[in-house]
Amino acid sequence: MRVTVWNEHVHERREPSVRKIYPEGMHAPILDGIRRVLGEDVTVRVATLEAAEHGLSDEALAETDVLTWWGHAAHDQVRDEVVERVHARVLDGMGIVVLHSGHYSKIFKRLMGTSCSLIWRSDPGGEREIVWTVNPAHPIAAGVPQPFVIPHQEMYGEFFDIPPPDELVFISSFEGGEVFRGGCCYNRGAGRVFYFSPGDQEYPVYHQAEVQRVIANAVAWCGGRSEPNDRPSARRGNAPRNWYM
Amino acid sequence: MRVTVWNEHVHERREPSVRKIYPEGMHAPILDGIRRVLGEDVTVRVATLEAAEHGLSDEALAETDVLTWWGHAAHDQVRDEVVERVHARVLDGMGIVVLHSGHYSKIFKRLMGTSCSLIWRSDPGGEREIVWTVNPAHPIAAGVPQPFVIPHQEMYGEFFDIPPPDELVFISSFEGGEVFRGGCCYNRGAGRVFYFSPGDQEYPVYHQAEVQRVIANAVAWCGGRSEPNDRPSARRGNAPRNWYM
Amino acid sequence: MRVTVWNEHVHERREPSVRKIYPEGMHAPILDGIRRVLGEDVTVRVATLEAAEHGLSDEALAETDVLTWWGHAAHDQVRDEVVERVHARVLDGMGIVVLHSGHYSKIFKRLMGTSCSLIWRSDPGGEREIVWTVNPAHPIAAGVPQPFVIPHQEMYGEFFDIPPPDELVFISSFEGGEVFRGGCCYNRGAGRVFYFSPGDQEYPVYHQAEVQRVIANAVAWCGGRSEPNDRPSARRGNAPRNWYM
Amino acid sequence: MRVTVWNEHVHERREPSVRKIYPEGMHAPILDGIRRVLGEDVTVRVATLEAAEHGLSDEALAETDVLTWWGHAAHDQVRDEVVERVHARVLDGMGIVVLHSGHYSKIFKRLMGTSCSLIWRSDPGGEREIVWTVNPAHPIAAGVPQPFVIPHQEMYGEFFDIPPPDELVFISSFEGGEVFRGGCCYNRGAGRVFYFSPGDQEYPVYHQAEVQRVIANAVAWCGGRSEPNDRPSARRGNAPRNWYM
Numbered sequence: 001m002r003v004t005v006w007n008e009h010v011h012e013r014r015e016p017s018v019r020k021i022y023p024e025g026m027h028a029p030i031l032d033g034i035r036r037v038l039g040e041d042v043t044v045r046v047a048t049l050e051a052a053e054h055g056l057s058d059e060a061l062a063e064t065d066v067l068t069w070w071g072h073a074a075h076d077q078v079r080d081e082v083v084e085r086v087h088a089r090v091l092d093g094m095g096i097v098v099l100h101s102g103h104y105s106k107i108f109k110r111l112m113g114t115s116c117s118l119i120w121r122s123d124p125g126g127e128r129e130i131v132w133t134v135n136p137a138h139p140i141a142a143g144v145p146q147p148f149v150i151p152h153q154e155m156y157g158e159f160f161d162i163p164p165p166d167e168l169v170f171i172s173s174f175e176g177g178e179v180f181r182g183g184c185c186y187n188r189g190a191g192r193v194f195y196f197s198p199g200d201q202e203y204p205v206y207h208q209a210e211v212q213r214v215i216a217n218a219v220a221w222c223g224g225r226s227e228p229n230d231r232p233s234a235r236r237g238n239a240p241r242n243w244y245m
Numbered sequence: 246m247r248v249t250v251w252n253e254h255v256h257e258r259r260e261p262s263v264r265k266i267y268p269e270g271m272h273a274p275i276l277d278g279i280r281r282v283l284g285e286d287v288t289v290r291v292a293t294l295e296a297a298e299h300g301l302s303d304e305a306l307a308e309t310d311v312l313t314w315w316g317h318a319a320h321d322q323v324r325d326e327v328v329e330r331v332h333a334r335v336l337d338g339m340g341i342v343v344l345h346s347g348h349y350s351k352i353f354k355r356l357m358g359t360s361c362s363l364i365w366r367s368d369p370g371g372e373r374e375i376v377w378t379v380n381p382a383h384p385i386a387a388g389v390p391q392p393f394v395i396p397h398q399e400m401y402g403e404f405f406d407i408p409p410p411d412e413l414v415f416i417s418s419f420e421g422g423e424v425f426r427g428g429c430c431y432n433r434g435a436g437r438v439f440y441f442s443p444g445d446q447e448y449p450v451y452h453q454a455e456v457q458r459v460i461a462n463a464v465a466w467c468g469g470r471s472e473p474n475d476r477p478s479a480r481r482g483n484a485p486r487n488w489y490m
Numbered sequence: 491m492r493v494t495v496w497n498e499h500v501h502e503r504r505e506p507s508v509r510k511i512y513p514e515g516m517h518a519p520i521l522d523g524i525r526r527v528l529g530e531d532v533t534v535r536v537a538t539l540e541a542a543e544h545g546l547s548d549e550a551l552a553e554t555d556v557l558t559w560w561g562h563a564a565h566d567q568v569r570d571e572v573v574e575r576v577h578a579r580v581l582d583g584m585g586i587v588v589l590h591s592g593h594y595s596k597i598f599k600r601l602m603g604t605s606c607s608l609i610w611r612s613d614p615g616g617e618r619e620i621v622w623t624v625n626p627a628h629p630i631a632a633g634v635p636q637p638f639v640i641p642h643q644e645m646y647g648e649f650f651d652i653p654p655p656d657e658l659v660f661i662s663s664f665e666g667g668e669v670f671r672g673g674c675c676y677n678r679g680a681g682r683v684f685y686f687s688p689g690d691q692e693y694p695v696y697h698q699a700e701v702q703r704v705i706a707n708a709v710a711w712c713g714g715r716s717e718p719n720d721r722p723s724a725r726r727g728n729a730p731r732n733w734y735m
Numbered sequence: 736m737r738v739t740v741w742n743e744h745v746h747e748r749r750e751p752s753v754r755k756i757y758p759e760g761m762h763a764p765i766l767d768g769i770r771r772v773l774g775e776d777v778t779v780r781v782a783t784l785e786a787a788e789h790g791l792s793d794e795a796l797a798e799t800d801v802l803t804w805w806g807h808a809a810h811d812q813v814r815d816e817v818v819e820r821v822h823a824r825v826l827d828g829m830g831i832v833v834l835h836s837g838h839y840s841k842i843f844k845r846l847m848g849t850s851c852s853l854i855w856r857s858d859p860g861g862e863r864e865i866v867w868t869v870n871p872a873h874p875i876a877a878g879v880p881q882p883f884v885i886p887h888q889e890m891y892g893e894f895f896d897i898p899p900p901d902e903l904v905f906i907s908s909f910e911g912g913e914v915f916r917g918g919c920c921y922n923r924g925a926g927r928v929f930y931f932s933p934g935d936q937e938y939p940v941y942h943q944a945e946v947q948r949v950i951a952n953a954v955a956w957c958g959g960r961s962e963p964n965d966r967p968s969a970r971r972g973n974a975p976r977n978w979y980m
Contacts (some may be wrong), residue, residue: 091604091605091651110603111603112603113600113601113602113603113653113678114581114678114679115581115679115722117722117725117727119725119726119727119728119729120727120728120729121728121729121730121731122728123731155729157729159720159725161581161679161722163603163653163656163676163677163678164656164677166653166654176731176732177732177734178729186653187653187654188603188604188653189604189605189651230649232605232607232651235607235609235649236609237607237609237610238609238610238611238612239609239610239611239645239647239668240611241611241613241666242666242667244667
């Protein structure tokens with residue numbers, strides 16, 4: 001499985017508080033976690049906003065089975081033609097794992113068809129998030145403690161304006177009493193989408209083993225189809241009688 | 246619409262603490278709420294465990310469009326043939342609204358096919374429950390504040406061993422940090438099922454206007470089909486070619 | 491309930507074969523069916539492509555609870571700002587019933603987030619379509635025969651590139667052996683979407699009573715929420731602790 | 736992965752027409768297909784009705800990750816305590832693939848909570864079934880032609896009285912015009928269920944490569960969780976505050 005970890009990579013370069021937590025970029029622990037959990041089964045590369053075509057050329061996407069996406073401050077700087085390209089590639093069978101503030105990325109809104117709005121709270125120091133599994137039969141929950149605690153996080157709360165998930169895996173509670181559907185699966189065309197709400201750039205969430213495990217499981221789930229049987233490129237439009245015989 | 250409010254009616258008679266909250270039985274405010282919200286559109290009767298056939302004879306069920314169910318201490322005293330009768334009637338088009346500890350009733354477990362287990366906590370005084378709407382387009386959420394607070398409740402937490410709801414309407418959080426899928430819709434055969442997790446007999450939950458509104462909405466939703474097009478009694482088994490022409 | 495029947499109204503004016511079937515426009519029998527089934531409960535108006543703002547101004551949409559949509563030859567002539575307006579209004583609580591070739595309309599693709607492609611066959615004379623109910627508990631199936639036959643139709647077949655429906659109500663088979671998920675429900679934001687695949691402009695499908703019944707049921711289902719509890723305009727973004735108390 | 740192929744094994748022994756198609760039992764090609772597709776990843780054993788405890792003792796189930804089930808003539812001879820044991824094991828994390836007439840088996844009805852009735856037609860010679868993928872992103876569809884044709888089959892038609900599938904993968908059409916949701920996924924507790932409607936004992940359906948591929952894919956999907964995070968045996972009931980810290 002070939003994975004591309006995409007990171008906006010803006011906060012880490014301009015804000016000392018973030019750089020202190022993620023000196024090598026937020027993509028570094030995300031990539032490390034995928035490698036640690038999935039091992040020999042994956043090759044992982046990094047792509048960022050400032051690369052040519054954001055590191056998401058046709059060739060790069062053709063060689064990507066699963067893309068992970070973290071963005072926040074610079075959603076608007078992602079070029080529309082790249083968004084359309086990623087969108088087409090997902091429908092053609094590529095998996096995508098969208099993280100935290102990526103809920104407002106162009107690609108996630110494009111795939112969901114809704115506003116993807118939510119309520120949030122950025123108190124200094126954050127607040128405790130508890131992540132509960134509500135679908136223990138799902139492979140993305142494999143090996144994930146029930147529940148697990150993220151000591152400090154930004155609150156994300158309902159109503160989260162997404163399509164009802166095809167499969168809901170995790171629900172979070174926050175110290176302030178809010179709840180959030182934070183682990184959501186979607187099948188779209190020949191591809192798969194997973195949204196996972198942890199974590200904010202101000203907290204060391206991606207260094208946490210449980211979070212890394214979920215992301216790695218999600219990569220495995222999203223990339224689990226080696227032989228799609230029905231991709232856009234192979235579909236016919238106008239179909240004569242008995243074309244399938 | 247013809248509604249039967251079924252109440253085990255055990256706690257209220259033997260425990261002063263419960264009788265104080267529900268002097269006329271827990272069914273009284275449930276029934277009052279349904280009448281207040283749905284008005285002229287409904288006729289409501291009460292049935293309890295100690296009635297002949299628990300008040301759920303073939304005749305009674307034939308004249309019931311929606312049944313609400315509260316039980317707790319005496320699940321085992323509900324006779325199996327009555328459970329099978331209610332089950333068949335649901336598949337034939339009757340709606341059923343199962344409340345709180347009814348998650349462990351024979352009829353709910355029969356309909357769900359799972360253990361329906363959950364985690365719970367009965368601290369004296371209970372704890373604050375906050376009910377969040379995660380599907381604002383659903384008629385059961387109509388007119389329900391986002392969110393609403395139940396000051397004192399027994400905690401019900403995940404993992405709740407139910408089939409993934411066909412439609413998830415409400416998720417609750419509790420002071421202790423747990424979450425719970427507390428408003429769940431199911432289509433089963435020609436009938437509809439709604440599970441709603443508030444409230445425990447130790448607290449005045451069913452006197453609360455928001456809770457009454459949800460129950461009334463659920464009754465309306467479960468009973469919303471006046472002309473089922475496909476009921477067990479009308480179905481054929483062995484079907485010759487072109488039977489439908 | 492206030493309904494707007496939107497019709498592209500192109501084929502009927504330029505093609506005699508279509509005008510013969512729909513001398514007053516395809517919107518005429520659609521409107522008649524809604525009125526006949528829903529009666530006093532609805533007011534219905536018609537809007538077409540050539541009207542100013544396609545008859546879908548802010549004011550018109552504000553006074554519309556449910557919009558029905560038929561388009562085919564002129565999808566591209568629908569202005570993008572109108573599409574965005576309709577999209578926002580759906581998320582704000584308006585229902586939308588998308589018909590047949592409307593699967594490729596800008597608004598449906600925008601709401602679904604997928605390509606909405608399918609396979610089709612336009613043999614002269616069409617072929618027999620049989621519509622099967624797979625969710626008899628659903629209000630959209632109320633009073634609809636199981637199954638019903640459309641004698642002549644254009645074939646629409648799988649794979650239909652839509653999100654898995656939140657509720658699947660009808661599946662069609664065609665003489666040529668293809669199947670199609672032709673009755674699909676979605677909850678999006680505070681609004682509801684129903685897609686119904688009959689019927690092509692070359693056949694008198696919208697004059698058929700069963701088809702009219704489904705469309706009227708869908709209008710009732712999509713417009714069933716009189717008091718949305720959570721609409722975009724009422725939502726907060728940044729939320730202080732205990733804002734809900 | 737450890738697989739148990741369960742076969743009632745009644746028709747093959749008493750009916751020459753069936754024995755001719757399946758001289759070594761229907762389990763033989765099912766087992767062969769699983770081994771051929773999944774190779775080194777699986778060990779497969781066979782269990783039949785006439786074995787002690789139907790070959791499904793506590794020990795046998797504890798060593799089974801996925802169970803496949805074919806039964807028809809002798810559903811009633813399966814002992815209730817074995818059914819309860821299998822049911823508990825599924826909720827505890829074992830996968831189960833239920834085939835064709837297994838829709839009326841005790842275990843499937845127990846898991847579904849519905850009647851599982853359907854319409855059928857057993858014309859001599861059967862009729863052509865075409866299997867369409869409606870979820871190409873699903874791993875059970877991997878490598879399966881879109882569509883594939885089963886030349887001779889018993890007709891199974893809607894309404895099929897099952898819970899709406901958590902994921903619908905295949906829909907079949909039949910020569911007679913009926914449709915059938917023939918590939919259905921369910922998550923139940925910590926376990927997974929797949930129902931696949933081909934094939935009847937009178938036709939060589941299980942010798943067909945596409946059918947074997949689907950069954951093997953389903954075994955892989957149902958058994959895909961090596962580390963369930965939340966199983967009945969590990970769950971607590973009454974939970975003190977902060978038990979998870």
